[in-house]
Amino acid sequence: MKMVIAVVQDKDSNRLSNALITAGFRSTKLATTGGFLKSGNSTFLIGIEDDRVSEVLQVIRSNCKVRDQLVTPVSPMGGTTDSYVPFPVEVQVGGATVFVLPVERFEHF
Ligand code: 2BA
Numbered sequence: 001m002k003m004v005i006a007v008v009q010d011k012d013s014n015r016l017s018n019a020l021i022t023a024g025f026r027s028t029k030l031a032t033t034g035g036f037l038k039s040g041n042s043t044f045l046i047g048i049e050d051d052r053v054s055e056v057l058q059v060i061r062s063n064c065k066v067r068d069q070l071v072t073p074v075s076p077m078g079g080t081t082d083s084y085v086p087f088p089v090e091v092q093v094g095g096a097t098v099f100v101l102p103v104e105r106f107e108h109f
Contacts, residue, residue: 001103002053004046007032008064008096013042016063020046023059037071037093053100064095 008016013029020027025046032043048056070088 001106002048002050003101003103004056005099006044006060006096008042009094010040010042012064019059019063025056060096066095067093069093
């Protein structure tokens with residue numbers, strides 16, 4: 001058994017949640033926050049048999065889009081900010097950041 005952990009954008013989370021149900025996968029959705037953008041994203045925990053991992057990955061891949069997002073860097077800590085001009089920079093977010101972990105034991109009571 002594997003645990004698939006997928007960090008996705010909030011904009012994709014409802015579609016992904018519905019697609020997982022339709023495809024017969026069980027999942028848990030957590031409200032999370034990206035460490036870099038400090039904005040909300042969603043993390044799915046999907047426990048799945050080894051032979052269905054690629055199916056799950058395909059559902060995730062086809063329901064999560066890559067998007068460009070503008071970020072304005074915060075002003076530098078300490079020192080002078082006189083010369084600091086906060087230019088927005090564009091980062092590419094998603095479609096999904098996925099980890100596949102082995103599950104040592106699974107119990108469902
Ligand atoms: P955030 O940390 O908010 O990152 C959002 C996007 O900002 C990233 O998109 C990436 O394009 C950019 N980014 C992140 N850290 C950066 C840095 N140090 N310098 C420049 N740009 C940076 P994604 O790579 O698609 O990641 C989307 C979200 O997935 C992340 O949101 C984070 O919540 C999660 N994530 C990504 N990699 C991870 C990892 N290795 N471990 C845990 N969570 C991760």
